[in-house]
Amino acid sequence: MLEKFLDKYPGMIREFSFGANGNQVMLGGQNALPFHDFEGASGKPMFALEITDSKPADWAGALREIYADVEASPVAWAQKCATVYGADAVFLNLDSMEKDLSAAEIASGVKEVAGAISVPLIVHGLGDKEKDEAVLPQVAAACSGLGLLIGPVLKENYQAIAEAALEHGHSIIAQVPMDVNLAKDLNIKLGKFFPLERVVIDSLTSALGYGLEYSYSTTERIRLSAVVHDDKTLQTPLIARVGREVWKTKEALQNPQKGILWESVTALNLLLAGDDIIILRHPESLKLVRSLL
Amino acid sequence: MPVKASDIQKLLPEGGKKNCKECGLATCFAFAMKLANTGIALEKCPYLVPESKAELEEMLMAPIKQVVLGQGSRQVVLGEEEVIYRHQKTFLHPPAFAIQLTDEEGETVWAEKIAKVSWQFERLAKVSRIDLVVLRSSSSSGDKYLELVKWVMAATDAGLILAASDAETLLAAYEVSKSRDPLVCVTAENVEAVAPRLDPNAAVCARATSLESLPGLVEKLKDAGLERLVIDPGSLKLLDLVRDQTLIRRAALQHKFRAFGYPTAFFAVDATPDLSLQVLLAAAAVAKYAGIIVVEDISEDLFQVLATLRQDIYTDPRVPPTVESKVYTFNNADQEAVVLVTTDFALTYYAVAGEAENSKQPAYLLCQDTGGLCILAAWSTGKLVPETIAEMVNKEGMAEKVKLKQLIIPGLVARIKGDLEEELPDWEITVGPKEAKDLPGFLHELKKRREGAA
Numbered sequence: 020m021l022e023k024f025l026d027k028y029p030g031m032i033r034e035f036s037f038g039a040n041g042n043q044v045m046l047g048g049q050n051a052l053p054f055h056d057f058e059g060a061s062g063k064p065m066f067a068l069e070i071t072d073s074k075p076a077d078w079a080g081a082l083r084e085i086y087a088d089v090e091a092s093p094v095a096w097a098q099k100c101a102t103v104y105g106a107d108a109v110f111l112n113l114d115s116m117e118k119d120l121s122a123a124e125i126a127s128g129v130k131e132v133a134g135a136i137s138v139p140l141i142v143h144g145l146g147d148k149e150k151d152e153a154v155l156p157q158v159a160a161a162c163s164g165l166g167l168l169i170g171p172v173l174k175e176n177y178q179a180i181a182e183a184a185l186e187h188g189h190s191i192i193a194q195v196p197m198d199v200n201l202a203k204d205l206n207i208k209l210g211k212f213f214p215l216e217r218v219v220i221d222s223l224t225s226a227l228g229y230g231l232e233y234s235y236s237t238t239e240r241i242r243l244s245a246v247v248h249d250d251k252t253l254q255t256p257l258i259a260r261v262g263r264e265v266w267k268t269k270e271a272l273q274n275p276q277k278g279i280l281w282e283s284v285t286a287l288n289l290l291l292a293g294d295d296i297i298i299l300r301h302p303e304s305l306k307l308v309r310s311l312l
Numbered sequence: 313m314p315v316k317a318s319d320i321q322k323l324l325p326e327g328g329k330k331n332c333k334e335c336g337l338a339t340c341f342a343f344a345m346k347l348a349n350t351g352i353a354l355e356k357c358p359y360l361v362p363e364s365k366a367e368l369e370e371m372l373m374a375p376i377k378q379v380v381l382g383q384g385s386r387q388v389v390l391g392e393e394e395v396i397y398r399h400q401k402t403f404l405h406p407p408a409f410a411i412q413l414t415d416e417e418g419e420t421v422w423a424e425k426i427a428k429v430s431w432q433f434e435r436l437a438k439v440s441r442i443d444l445v446v447l448r449s450s451s452s453s454g455d456k457y458l459e460l461v462k463w464v465m466a467a468t469d470a471g472l473i474l475a476a477s478d479a480e481t482l483l484a485a486y487e488v489s490k491s492r493d494p495l496v497c498v499t500a501e502n503v504e505a506v507a508p509r510l511d512p513n514a515a516v517c518a519r520a521t522s523l524e525s526l527p528g529l530v531e532k533l534k535d536a537g538l539e540r541l542v543i544d545p546g547s548l549k550l551l552d553l554v555r556d557q558t559l560i561r562r563a564a565l566q567h568k569f570r571a572f573g574y575p576t577a578f579f580a581v582d583a584t585p586d587l588s589l590q591v592l593l594a595a596a597a598v599a600k601y602a603g604i605i606v607v608e609d610i611s612e613d614l615f616q617v618l619a620t621l622r623q624d625i626y627t628d629p630r631v632p633p634t635v636e637s638k639v640y641t642f643n644n645a646d647q648e649a650v651v652l653v654t655t656d657f658a659l660t661y662y663a664v665a666g667e668a669e670n671s672k673q674p675a676y677l678l679c680q681d682t683g684g685l686c687i688l689a690a691w692s693t694g695k696l697v698p699e700t701i702a703e704m705v706n707k708e709g710m711a712e713k714v715k716l717k718q719l720i721i722p723g724l725v726a727r728i729k730g731d732l733e734e735e736l737p738d739w740e741i742t743v744g745p746k747e748a749k750d751l752p753g754f755l756h757e758l759k760k761r762r763e764g765a766a
C-alpha cells in the first residue's frame with residue numbers, strides 16, 4: 020500500500036575510494052537520499068578524527084587533556100585515533116605551515132604519519148591560497164602512491180594542487196563557501212582535467228547554533244541535485260569539518276560534556292542532510308554518533 | 313504542492329467563465345487565484361453548485377491539518393507544513409518537546425521533572441520551553457494513574473498527553489482532565505473501546521506500531537467522528553524514523569493521502585533507555601518532520617542542544633538572522649574602553665559579543681547595519697567600508713565616549729585600514745583578529761602594550 024509513495028532516483032554518487040593498498044575505504048555508490056534505505060542504497064558514513072602536526076595551542080582544554088600524551092607526536096596521535104578510538108580515517112591539519120618549516124619538512128612529516136597508520140589519511144592545508152599552493156603539491160609528491168585525500172582545493176588554486184594530486188594518485192577536497200552553484204562551478208573546472216571519481220566536496224560547515232541551518236540546507240541541496248536531479252557534476256561524496264567548528268563555540272568551551280552533544284548533534288544532522296565524511300575532534304562524539312547508526 | 317488556480321477555475325460557475333463580479337473580483341479566474349492563496353472564502357461566490365463546492369473544499373484543505381494543543385500561554389500549534397525541504401520555504405510550526413512522567417515514578421521524580429517544564433531557555437531573542445507533558449501508565453493500577461494525572465494538573469499548566477493502554481484507565485483520566493483538553497493516545501488494541509466514548513472534538517494521538525498499520529487506525533478514529541489527530545507510526549530506530557516521517561510528509565503533500573495529513577509524533581522514550589541517545593534521536597526528529605517529540609527525561613545541557621537545533625532548523629531560510637544595529641557595551645565600558653566594529657548578522661554578532669564579554673575588558677561594539685551579512689560579504693557589497701564605519705562613529709558620538717579613540721576593525725577587512733584612517737584622522741585604527749575566538753587574547757595583548765607604553 021505504501022509502495023505508491025516510494026520514489027526512484029535517477030542519479031548516483033560516484034564510487035570513491037582512497038587510502039593505500041590494504042587500508043582502502045570505499046564511499047559513494049548511493050542511488051537514494053541519505054538514510055533512505057527503503058528506496059535504494061543510501062551509503063555508509065565515515066568518521067575521521069582530527070589531529071594537527073604542531074602543538075594544538077588553540078584547541079579546547081578538554082581536547083588537549085585527552086590527547087596530552089600524543090599531542091607532541093603526530094604519528095602517535097594518529098595511531099591513537101585509529102587504534103584506540105577506532106576512527107575510519109585520520110584528518111591531519113598542517114598547522115605547521117604557519118611556522119617557519121620548509122615544505123619538504125612538512126611533507127616528510129605527512130609521509131611518516133601516513134605510513135604509521137592502518138587507516139586512510141586526509142591531509143588539510145590552511146585554506147590560504149598561496150601557502151597551500153606552495154606546500155600541498157610537495158606533500159602529494161612525497162606521499163606518491165599513498166592514496167591521500169588532500170585539501171582544500173579552492174577556485175583560486177585548484178590547478179596546481181589538483182595536478183600534483185593527479186600525478187601522484189591522490190584524491191582532493193574541493194572547497195567552496197556554502198553554495199550549491201559554487202560547488203558545481205568548481206567541479207566543472209576540475210572535471211576538465213581531474214577525474215571526479217576522486218573529488219569530495221566541502222561546502223564549509225557551521226556548528227549547531229552558529230549557522231548549522233546554512234550548512235544543512237547547502238548540503239541537502241547538493242545531494243538533492245546529485246540524486247534527484249541527476250546533476251553529474253555534484254555526484255561526489257561530501258565532507259564536513261564538524262569538530263573544528265563545534266570546539267570553538269562557547270557552549271563546548273564552557274562545558275565539554277555539552278560540547279560532545281553539540282558535536283554529535285551537529286554531525287548527525289549533517290549526515291541527515293547528506294554529508295558522507297564527518298570530521299570530529301572528540302572521541303566520545305564519535306562513539307555516540309556511531310552507536311546510533 | 314499548491315493548488316493551481318486554473319484547476320480551481322474549472323470548478324467555478326460556467327467553467328469559470330461566468331465573470332459576474334459578485335464575489336468582488338473582476339473575473340472568475342481572479343477569484344480562483346485568491347482561493348489558491350487562501351485569501352478569500354469560498355462562500356463569496358453565490359453561484360457555486362454544491363458538488364463543485366464540496367470538491368473545492370477538499371481541494372483547498374491544507375494537506376497537513378492544523379492541530380492546536382494546550383491552553384493559554386502554553387498553547388502549541390502543529391501541522392500546516394507545506395514543504396519537504398527547508399530551503400523551499402520555512403518549516404512553519406516547530407515541534408513540541410514533551411517530557412514523560414510515569415505513575416510508577418512517584419512524587420519525588422514527578423516534582424523534579426515538572427520543575428523542568430518551567431525552564432526558559434533564551435537565544436536570539438526567542439524563548440524555548442519544554443512544551444508538553446506525557447503521562448504514562450506503566451503500573452497496572454488505574455488509581456495510581458489517576459493520582460499522577462491529578463498531581464500534574466495541579467503542578468503545571470502545560471498541555472497534557474495521556475498514555476495508558478487500559479481503556480478504562482485512559483477514559484477515567486480523560487474525564488478527570490477534560491477541562492485541560494489533553495491529547496489522548498489511542499492504539500489498535502484500545503481504539504474500539506475508547507474512540508466512541510471521547511468527545512468528537514477531543515484531540516487524539518493515533519499510536520500505531522508501524523507505518524503500514526497507521527492508516528487503518530486513523531480511519532477508525534475518523535469513523536468515530538474524531539478529527540483533531542496527531543499520528544505516530546511507532547518508529548523505534550533512526551532508519552525507521554527517517555522512513556516513516558519522510559513517507560508521511562511526502563504522502564500528505566504530494567499524494568494528498570488524507571490519512572497522513574496530520575502532524576506527527578515521535579516517542580524517543582520508547583526507542584532506547586539511554587538519555588543521550590534519546591536526545592540524538594530527538595535531534596534527528598527535529599530535522600525530519602516530527603510534530604511532537606517525547607523524551608523520558610532531559611538535563612539542562614541536553615535541552616539547550618535540542619532547543620538550539622529546533623531554532624536553527626525552523627528559521628526562515630531566505631532571511632538572515634540579524635540583531636539591532638546599535639552600539640553595544642561590554643564590561644562596563646567607560647572612557648577607557650576600546651571600540652570594536654562588526655556587522656548585524658546575528659551569528660557574527662553573537663560570536664564577537666560572546667568573546668568581547670569573555671575578554672573581561674571594557675569595550676564598545678559598533679554593530680553596523682548590513683542587512684544581515686557576514687564581514688566579508690558586507691565589505692564586498694559596500695556595507696562595511698570606511699565611509700559607513702566613519703559615519704556610525706560620528707553619528708553615535710563615539711569620540712566623546714572614549715578617551716583612547718582606539719578603533720578595532722575585523723581582521724578579515726584589514727585592507728580598509730588606510731582609507732579608514734583618512735576618514736577618521738583623530739582615531740587610531742587597529743586591525744583585530746580574523747576569528748572572534750582570538751579576540752580576548754588580542755585585547756589582552758593590546759592592553760599590555762598600552763600599559764607598557766604609558
Ligand code: SF4
Pocket residue numbers: 324325328330331332333334335336337338339340343356357358359
Ligand atoms: S461570483 Fe462566482 S461566478 Fe461571479 S465572478 Fe466571482 S467567482 Fe465567478
